[in-house]
Amino acid sequence: MTSNLNNANSTPSSRAEDRALIAEIHQQQASITQLIQKLRDKTREISQTLDAASPFPFHQLPPELMASIFTNCLPTYPFCAEMVGRKSPAKFMLVCRRWRDIALSTPQLWRAMDIGSINSRYVSQLSLVSLWLQHSKSMPLSIDADSFTHIEEDTMKALFAHKERWEFVRFQLDMAKYPGLKDTTPLLRSLELNTDSYLPSSQGIDVSFLPRDVPRLRAVILWDFWMPSHFEGTATFFPWSQLTALILLYPHVSNCNEILQHTKQLIHFELIMSSSSPEGPESNILLPDLQSLVFARYGSDPDEQSETTHYISTLVLPALRKIRVCDIMIRPNPVAALKALVERSGCKLEEVCITGGRSGAKEIYERELGTYVWFDESHVGTEGWIEEDEQARARQRIADIILDMG
Numbered sequence: 001m002t003s004n005l006n007n008a009n010s011t012p013s014s015r016a017e018d019r020a021l022i023a024e025i026h027q028q029q030a031s032i033t034q035l036i037q038k039l040r041d042k043t044r045e046i047s048q049t050l051d052a053a054s055p056f057p058f059h060q061l062p063p064e065l066m067a068s069i070f071t072n073c074l075p076t077y078p079f080c081a082e083m084v085g086r087k088s089p090a091k092f093m094l095v096c097r098r099w100r101d102i103a104l105s106t107p108q109l110w111r112a113m114d115i116g117s118i119n120s121r122y123v124s125q126l127s128l129v130s131l132w133l134q135h136s137k138s139m140p141l142s143i144d145a146d147s148f149t150h151i152e153e154d155t156m157k158a159l160f161a162h163k164e165r166w167e168f169v170r171f172q173l174d175m176a177k178y179p180g181l182k183d184t185t186p187l188l189r190s191l192e193l194n195t196d197s198y199l200p201s202s203q204g205i206d207v208s209f210l211p212r213d214v215p216r217l218r219a220v221i222l223w224d225f226w227m228p229s230h231f232e233g234t235a236t237f238f239p240w241s242q243l244t245a246l247i248l249l250y251p252h253v254s255n256c257n258e259i260l261q262h263t264k265q266l267i268h269f270e271l272i273m274s275s276s277s278p279e280g281p282e283s284n285i286l287l288p289d290l291q292s293l294v295f296a297r298y299g300s301d302p303d304e305q306s307e308t309t310h311y312i313s314t315l316v317l318p319a320l321r322k323i324r325v326c327d328i329m330i331r332p333n334p335v336a337a338l339k340a341l342v343e344r345s346g347c348k349l350e351e352v353c354i355t356g357g358r359s360g361a362k363e364i365y366e367r368e369l370g371t372y373v374w375f376d377e378s379h380v381g382t383e384g385w386i387e388e389d390e391q392a393r394a395r396q397r398i399a400d401i402i403l404d405m406g
Contacts, residue, residue, distance in 0.1 A: 066099070067106040074109065078142035078168035078190070078399055082117035083128055110135035112142040116149035126154045133162055140167035140187050184213045189402050194223035211239040218405065219245035219398045225255055234258045241265060245401045247394055250274050260285045268401055270294035270394060271311065273329070284314050292322040292397070295329040296355065312337055320347040327356045335361065339368045
């Protein structure tokens with residue numbers, strides 16, 4: 001049938017023919033659309049058949065099992081996966097559509113963020129963090145931003161918008177700039193904080209974490225903790241009494257003494273001092289539930305002869321089972337210092353590790369302490385807790401304590 005539209009002298013008959021032609025074209029289009037849909041359905045059916053017969057077992061696994069496998073390919077929560085590169089969960093999305101769909105529907109893959117792994121020269125920090133926050137849905141979050149990580153202000157705002165989901169957090173920031181850090185964080189269980197400078201309480205800024213705002217907080221790691229001596233805020237800066245694990249790195253001695261008066265539920269405690277030799281507390285400090293103790297020094301001379309037994313000579317630890325101590329922290333007589341701790345506390349040591357000590361004294365240690373003693377000579381240098389493996393050991397211990405509590 002030929003259209004008569006080009007005929008200027010169209011008649012009712014010719015226009016009727018044109019309308020019939022249009023109807024015929026519509027019918028043909030509908031037939032073609034149906035054919036295309038049938039071909040698509042057939043293609044999908046064949047693809048599913050091929051997938052089912054695939055020699056690769058992954059294609060036959062149910063999605064929930066695949067999701068579990070993906071999760072176990074990443075660092076165990078709360079430790080964070082890199083957000084870009086081969087170690088990122090984004091790699092699963094590159095294999096095929098099915099893997100991509102499973103990855104995007106598994107929020108556990110995206111809840112632990114190593115922000116330091118983002119190179120802002122190649123990818124927007126804010127965009128990637130926002131994407132992970134979206135993919136993680138309502139899951140509790142683990143956020144790792146070490147001292148070398150610059151968190152852009154917009155990125156920090158995005159993280160603070162999800163503050164109610166924070167569970168394990170590591171930050172270096174100026175609390176005067178982010179006073180909201182102390183506001184309600186109902187899920188927060190572990191906080192590692194480098195305040196970037198002395199705490200701004202002397203400036204009239206309230207930085208105290210109230211128990212009602214952090215009801216689940218049980219572990220704290222504080223770097224360079226110092227409050228001015230005239231400010232009476234150390235005791236209320238954290239709800240110390242509810243903590244079960246505490247690591248203090250290079251604290252001011254007066255702050256440290258006051259903190260330990262309020263930490264009666266500690267199970268694990270680490271004290272890392274600078275090369276200066278501080279005075280210990282004026283009276284004994286009882287930590288009735290402490291099971292593991294670490295004493296270390298940073299920036300010290302392994303051959304230094306100054307007496308540094310102040311802290312260990314004032315502690316009473318009846319539940320102590322494990323101790324890891326830098327030899328220089330218990331001089332001039334390390335064996336006598338540890339033996340006095342055991343006798344004063346009435347504890348029974350099960351594991352003793354001496355770092356930077358003289359392994360030739362092993363038999364003397366074991367005879368006097370009545371337990372196995374080993375020497376870790378890998379930490380004889382001046383780096384101390386700055387070494388990555390020392391930090392990994394400490395953070396693993398913190399995570400184990402928190403997760404064991406359920």
